[in-house]
Amino acid sequence: MKISELSRTTGVPVASIKYFRREGLLPAGRATAATLAEYGDEHVQRLRLIKALTTTGGLSIAAARDVLTAVDRSDSTDGTLKAISYALPVPVTQSPGADAEEETEAATAARADVAGLIAAMDWQVPDTSPHVQGLAVALQELRRLDADYRPERLVAYAELARSIARLDLERAAALEDSPSLAEQAVVVLALSGPMLELLRRLAQEDQVRRRTTFEDDDTPA
Template sequence: MKISELSRRTGVPVASIKYFRRQGLLPAGRATAATLAEYGEEHAQRLRLIKALTTLGGLSIAATREVLGAVDQAHSSEGALGAVSYALPVPVAGQSPAAPGEETGAEAAAGAEVAELLAELDWRTPDTSPHVQGLTSALKELRRLDAQYAPGELAAYAKLAEAVARLDLERAAGLDDPVALAERAVIVFAICAPVFELLRRLAQENQVRRRVADGGAAAAAPQ
């Protein structure tokens, strides 16, 4: 296909396609003349991934180049998923100012809680994972606000998260191509995560309304 058709199929402007090519994100097409080139389905697939990383994932061109390089070198679906997961921004809890000397103790306590939780769940996550560090920061803030969760409560939430993770990976089942898998991963991480959070809030709203209604019904019942 010509570059104009590639643009129509992917929704990426011709100028952007040429820019991505100059930046080394998109391989050159097969030259058919001095100023013409033919593009294939692999170019369309790569453009969809680039678009997902830069628009949905919010990655810079440099970060996108690194992810694409990691995906190209991935020898398994796990490698492709890991490249995307580690590249996308890690959710970070808002933090209030710490009192002098408080930071070190809170960090150590939160780190111990995370390590204990991961050991209890038998999750295979390295200490260097940005998600471990992000969770540590979030628990540190909960401690600072005196709203920390007991280990049993955290484990209950973690098991729900594990069930969601299984559903996420089931949706990616059958995708053996690293580029297609990486594109699906960006969609899951960038779009499905907000969808899940909104479902959680809707469920909370439903629970609150039901409890209010049940309380009203109990008060109106004859004694």
């Protein structure tokens, strides 16, 4: 198909297709003339993946390129899942901190607590994982705000996270076709986060309303 047909099929404007191609997200089509090229189903699949990353997932072009590069270099299901997981940005910003020495002590304590949590959960995660550092930074910031997030309190959350991760990986690992696997893995690892956060907030809203109702019921007439 020509680029105009590719645009109609995917709903991606021709200008965006050319931009994705220039930025290295989309491979070039098969040249048929000096200024013409043919595109196939693999380009349709890739554009769907790019749209999922940049539109639904909200990733930058650079971050999307990193994810796609990782997917292209992987040759197995587990490799694809790991590559995507490591290529995605860690959703944590560095804690500002006040005093350099105090900040160093807080960071060291947070890393130790994360290591203790990982050991308690018996998770096979290396210290070099960006997610280890991300959790340490998040824990450090929570403590700076006097939030009580000690490792023993985090275990209950970690147990829930493990259950969710098992469901995620079961969904993604069931696919054997590489392009479909990549797209599903992106959906599971990159795009399900907002859905899970909304489910959590709905559950919180339910609990708040239930408690408010119970308190109202206990109020003397």
